[in-house]
Amino acid sequence: MSTDTLDPTATPRLAVPTRVLLGGGAVAGPLFVLLIVAQALTRDGFDAARHPLSMLSLGEHGWIQTANFLVCGVLVLASAAGLRRVLAPGSAGRAWGTALIAVYGASLVWAGVFPTDPMDGFPAGTPAGAGEVSWHGMLHNLAPVGMGLALSAACLVFARRFAREGRRGWTIYSVAAVAVYLVLGLAAFPAGEYRLMLAGGAAIWTWAAMLSLMFLIERGDRPSS
Template sequence: MSTDSPTPAVPARALLACGVVAGPLFVLMIAGQVLTRDGFDARRHPLSMLSLGEHGWIQTATFVVCGLLVLASVAGLRRVLEPGTLGRTWGTWLLAGYGASLIWAGIFPTDPAYGYPPGTPDSALQVSWHGLLHSFAPVGMGLALSVACLVFARRFAREGRRGWAAYSVVAPATYLVLGFAAFPTQDFRLMLAGGAVIWTWAAALCLTTMTRRPALAERGQESRTR
C-alpha cells in the first residue's frame, strides 16, 4: 500500500499568485470607488468609509477577498521559503496579520461621520461597538506589514539583493511618513498613497519569489507528495 501523501489541491505558485493580485486589486478597487462614489471625498474621508452606504458592500467584499488572497499567499511563501531561514517564520506570520486585519476591517465596519454617507451630520458621531473594533484593523495592518517589510529587508540584505533591501525599508518609511502627515494636513489622500506603496510591496514580494525561485515553488508542491 502506498504511503504517499495526496498532492495538495493548490500549487505553491498559484498561492503566490494570489498575493501578486491582492495588493494591486485592493488599490484599484479603492481608486475606482473614490472616483465614482457620490459624496465621498478622499481628502476628508478615510478609505474605510467606502464600506458604508448603498454600495458599501463593494468595499466590504474588497476587504475580505483581498485579505483571503493575502492569507493564501502566506501559505505559498511558507511552502517555498526554506525552514529556519530569515523571514520564513516571523515574516510570514506578520503578513498573515496583515491579511487577517483586512478581513477584520470587512467584518466590522467603521461608523458614518463627516457627512458620509450622504445625509450623515457633518461631524464625528458616537463610536459604535463595531466601529471601535474596526479601529484595530488599520493599526494592526500597518504595524504587521511595516515590520514584515523590515524582516524581509534583512533577508534581502543577507542575500546581497540591495535594491530589494532598500525597497523593503523605503516602503514602510513612506507609509508611516505619509500616514502621519495625513492628520495635520487633514488630507487622507496622503494615507491612501502611503498605503498603496506598502500594499504593492507585499504583492511584489510574492512576484519576486515566483520569478526568482521557480524551482523552489515547484519543490514546495512536490515535497508534500512524498
C-alpha cells in the first residue's frame, strides 16, 4: 500500500464518521443501478430502449426515482468528503479527484430537484414524439452532462495516481470504466437504444462505488481506524 494513499495525520476521532462517509459512496453506485433496473422492469409503459432513465421520475411512482437521485447524490457527496479525509494533503487526487466526485454527487441531486419532461408516450397519456421542453426540463438536462464529464475526468485523475503508485489493476479499471462509458453513451444515440447509455453509466457509477470501497478497506488496515 502506497504511503501516499492515506493521510497519516488522520486521528481516531474521525475514524467512525469517515468509515460512514466512504461506506455511503460504496453503496451509492449499486443502489442507483439496482433501483433503476427494478423500475425499468416494472413500470407500465416505460421502455428502457427508447426512454431515458430520468423519465422514471415521472408519473404515479416517479417519487421512487426522484428519491433515488437525491439519496444517492447525498451518499456520493458524503464519499467525496470521506475521500478528502483519507487522502494525504498534497497527494494526487485529493484536490481534483474529490472535487470531481462531488460534482458527480451534486449532479445527481440536481437531477432529482429538476425533473425531466414527459415524452414519447410516457407517462401514460403523453403524446408520441419529443414533446415540449420546460424550464425545469432544460435544467435537468444539465445533470447528465455534468455527471458524465465529472466522472470521466475523475477516472483519469485517479488512473494517473494509480499508475504512479504501480497499481496496474486499478489503473486499467479506471481507464476502462471511462472508455466503456463514452463508447456506449455515444453509440446510444445513433442506435436509438438508451439501454446502451444505462450500461455505460452503470460501468462508471460502480467504478466510483468501488473507489470508495477500496479506500474504506485500506483504512480498515490502519490501527487508527
